[in-house]
Amino acid sequence: MRVILISMVLIASLFGTSAYVLAVEGHHHVMGEKDEHVSMDTKANEARQSLVMIASQASEVEGINLEAYKFGYSPERIVVKKGEVVKLLATSRDVAHGIFIKEYGINEKVEKGKVRNIEFVADKAGEFDITCSVYCGAGHHSMKAKLIVEQ
Numbered sequence: 001m002r003v004i005l006i007s008m009v010l011i012a013s014l015f016g017t018s019a020y021v022l023a024v025e026g027h028h029h030v031m032g033e034k035d036e037h038v039s040m041d042t043k044a045n046e047a048r049q050s051l052v053m054i055a056s057q058a059s060e061v062e063g064i065n066l067e068a069y070k071f072g073y074s075p076e077r078i079v080v081k082k083g084e085v086v087k088l089l090a091t092s093r094d095v096a097h098g099i100f101i102k103e104y105g106i107n108e109k110v111e112k113g114k115v116r117n118i119e120f121v122a123d124k125a126g127e128f129d130i131t132c133s134v135y136c137g138a139g140h141h142s143m144k145a146k147l148i149v150e151q
């Protein structure tokens with residue numbers, strides 16, 4: 001299972017790179033034509049989204065539970081390997097909270113009784129703050145967890 005996962009991530013990284021290049025080149029060819037308004041960012045984002053879909057379907061990525069509460073997160077540390085497809089199954093124990101990871105462009109609202117599936121490729125190594133982006137009371141600003149992406 002582990003071997004399959006790793007090889008799928010490898011294939012996905014290769015595929016992702018070529019999809020990205022295709023998206024960029026595709027833009028180049030249509031420069032000045034009717035497609036001009038479609039930004040390169042949008043195309044790169046679309047390429048990344050389809051990469052996440054392909055990789056997660058093919059490798060049956062295991063979900064990581066993340067629960068927000070007044071005023072913190074459980075667990076407080078999420079450790080993944082660089083290149084992995086990460087699937088956060090996020091929810092709230094009480095009121096509405098946010099799952100905000102600036103460097104990964106993630107900002108999702110979570111509510112009690114609902115599980116939000118947040119998928120992305122951990123393509124940047126380092127330690128990233130997970131903070132709350134939905135005002136939830138006196139301890140809102142102290143809500144913090146860490147996403148650790150190991151090289």
Ligand SMILES: [Cu+2]
Binds near residue numbers: 097134136
């Ligand atoms: Cu909050």
